[in-house]
Amino acid sequence: xxxxxxxxxxxxxxxxxxxxxxxxxxxxxxxxxxxxxxxxxxxxxxxxxxxxxxxxxxxxxxxxxxxxxxxxxxxxxxxxxxxxxxxxxxxxxxxxxxxxxxxxxxxxxxxxxxxxxxxxxxxxxxxxxxxxxxxxxxxxxxxxxxxxxxxxxxxxxxxxxxxxxxxxxxxxxxxxxxxxxxxxxxxxxxxxxxxxxxxxxxxxxxxxxxxxxxxxxxxxxxxxxxxxxxxxxxxxxxxxxxxxxxxxxxxxxxxxxxxxxxxxxxxxxxxxxxxxxxxxxxxxxxxxxxxxxxxxxxxxxxxxxxxxxxxxxxxxxxxxxxxxxxxxxxxxxxxxxxxxxxxxxxxxxxxxxxxxxxxxxxxxxxxxx
Amino acid sequence: xxxxxxxxxxxxxxxxxxxxxxxxxxxxxxxxxxxxxxxxxxxxxxxxxxxxxxxxxxxxxxxxxxxxxxxxxxxxxxxxxxxxxxxxxxxxxxxxxxxxxxxxxxxxxxxxxxxxxxxxxxxxxxxxxxxxxxxxxxxxxxxxxxxxxxxxxxxxxxxxxxxx
Numbered sequence: 353x354x355x356x357x358x359x360x361x362x363x364x365x366x367x368x369x370x371x372x373x374x375x376x377x378x379x380x381x382x383x384x385x386x387x388x389x390x391x392x393x394x395x396x397x398x399x400x401x402x403x404x405x406x407x408x409x410x411x412x413x414x415x416x417x418x419x420x421x422x423x424x425x426x427x428x429x430x431x432x433x434x435x436x437x438x439x440x441x442x443x444x445x446x447x448x449x450x451x452x453x454x455x456x457x458x459x460x461x462x463x464x465x466x467x468x469x470x471x472x473x474x475x476x477x478x479x480x481x482x483x484x485x486x487x488x489x490x491x492x493x494x495x496x497x498x499x500x501x502x503x504x505x506x507x508x509x510x511x512x513x514x515x516x517x518x519x520x521x522x523x524x525x526x527x528x529x530x531x532x533x534x535x536x537x538x539x540x541x542x543x544x545x546x547x548x549x550x551x552x553x554x555x556x557x558x559x560x561x562x563x564x565x566x567x568x569x570x571x572x573x574x575x576x577x578x579x580x581x582x583x584x585x586x587x588x589x590x591x592x593x594x595x596x597x598x599x600x601x602x603x604x605x606x607x608x609x610x611x612x613x614x615x616x617x618x619x620x621x622x623x624x625x626x627x628x629x630x631x632x633x634x635x636x637x638x639x640x641x642x643x644x645x646x647x648x649x650x651x652x653x654x655x656x657x658x659x660x661x662x663x664x665x666x667x668x669x670x671x672x673x674x675x676x677x678x679x680x681x682x683x684x685x686x687x688x689x690x691x692x693x694x695x696x697x698x699x700x701x702x703x704x705x706x707x708x709x710x711x712x713x714x715x716x717x718x719x720x721x
Numbered sequence: 722x723x724x725x726x727x728x729x730x731x732x733x734x735x736x737x738x739x740x741x742x743x744x745x746x747x748x749x750x751x752x753x754x755x756x757x758x759x760x761x762x763x764x765x766x767x768x769x770x771x772x773x774x775x776x777x778x779x780x781x782x783x784x785x786x787x788x789x790x791x792x793x794x795x796x797x798x799x800x801x802x803x804x805x806x807x808x809x810x811x812x813x814x815x816x817x818x819x820x821x822x823x824x825x826x827x828x829x830x831x832x833x834x835x836x837x838x839x840x841x842x843x844x845x846x847x848x849x850x851x852x853x854x855x856x857x858x859x860x861x862x863x864x865x866x867x868x869x870x871x872x873x874x875x876x877x878x879x880x881x882x883x884x885x
Contacts, residue, residue, distance in 0.1 A: 410728060431730075467723075494730045501734040508738050515750030522757035534754070541754055562755065563747040571742060594724065595731035603739065658724070 400669040408589045408661050411468050411499045413443040416584045423448050426584060428502055432470060433493035434461055443496070452479035452487070463492075470494050500596070503588035507574045515570075544569055544706065552710040553717065561713050564607060568600065569706040576657055576698035580691060591701075592657030594650070601650035604709045609642070612716040645712050649705060656701050660694040856882070 414426035427444035436459045445456045452466035455477045462473035471489035474480050479487045497505075518534040525531050530538045544566050549558040575591040590596050618624060620638040623631050667687045671679045856878050860871070 519750040519753040522753045563751045567743045595727035598727040599735040
């Protein structure tokens with residue numbers, strides 16, 4: 353009897369997961385073809401799409417709240433690489449302007465911010481829009497400490513603090529039982545080692561890759577968790593940002609490709625134990641597979657985390673779409689429910705990312721059998 | 722589209738922070754933690770093995786002890802048995818010897834008695850012969866003097882003979 357609610361929960365979360373993926377894609381469609389619609393709907397009232405997009409996208413300043421109609425935000429440094437060299441100033445220089453009408457002048461260059469992107473202003477000090485309402489202005493290379501970068505640094509600081517404390521506690525207490533924070537972290541570290549690294553990579557080689565796997569796991573997990581905390585200084589969508597997952601996937605791809613032994617490359621270009629025709633047929637598929645693996649890592653983490661954020665934002669947004677305070681209890685109840693599932697998802701996605709990474713490494717260094 | 726277009730800035734910062742994080746955590750956390758854990762596992766494994774060895778040794782010792790005890794018991798029994806046999810043989814031998822000795826002594830005694838008897842008989846015979854000769858001599862002498870006295874003497878002599 354006890355199993356039934358659990359089973360229901362699993363089925364439900366699975367269904368939500370699938371539907372959430374659909375939401376991601378439908379959102380993408382919406383945003384791609386309808387800047388115009390966005391503008392129209394803002395005039396009509398509350399625009400849930402732009403609210404959600406704003407929340408899951410990166411930003412140049414850390415918006416904390418609106419106070420008496422004025423946004424209160426934490427300014428972050430803007431760092432730009434232009435033809436005139438490195439330029440930096442605080443995001444507060446734009447005075448919360450995001451439609452490209454406020455110009456910031458540095459080193460003889462005029463910058464405007466439009467939809468959280470920095471452009472070089474045209475001769476009139478404005479943004480030039482094409483027929484599809486996309487700016488045609490040139491963009492400097494933007495290395496700003498954005499909201500996501502800020503949270504990224506924060507997560508790194510916290511990871512370093514936690515784990516260096518744990519590392520020091522071992523030096524102090526020798527190899528007796530773990531003390532303090534190490535007591536909590538050690539089982540997780542051992543879990544990664546014994547359940548992920550050793551079974552997939554093998555007893556012989558895992559030592560070389562375990563630092564990477566542990567770092568990926570805790571880095572992804574902590575950033576997933578930070579994404580769920582809805583107030584400053586968290587509330588960013590770092591692990592749900594494609595650039596973040598892209599970078600991790602590239603690192604995994606490089607590690608896997610550099611680790612690949614003779615056997616690995618043979619399985620890609622000249623599959624053993626199959627007829628010659630089959631070898632030729634399989635080679636391109638295997639080559640594509642080489643790239644599909646990290647791409648799947650990238651999309652999986654991005655889509656899962658972003659989908660979770662979109663569900664939560666949609667449920668809260670319902671209150672404003674339906675313009676009724678009576679929707680709030682339902683929205684909050686559902687948000688709570690989804691948030692609990694999302695807490696699970698934070699760990700599951702970090703686990704899956706690490707698991708697949710070790711699986712790919714394991715496949716790359718597998719000896720001929 | 723914006724959602725799935727990676728931004729160069731975030732890629733750059735993610736790469737930098739991740740690599741720094743990887744380097745620092747490797748130095749400050751993963752090495753000491755994994756080192757301590759594997760050291761501990763090693764020491765636990767060693768402790769278990771040595772405990773197992775000690776247990777086995779104990780068992781061996783016990784088996785040895787039992788074996789030694791059993792052997793000692795068997796030896797003791799054998800020794801007892803041997804002692805008993807030796808005792809019995811010694812007793813029988815002693816008895817036999819004693820019997821043989823006794824019979825020898827008896828034989829010797831009998832032989833002595835026989836020889837003494839023989840000697841006595843021979844002596845008696847000699848004496849009887851001497852007596853007879855003496856008597857005869859006396860008789861002969863008396864005969865020569867008086868008849869009457871002769872016969873009296875004979876009678877007297879005879880009486881003497883009978884007495885002795």
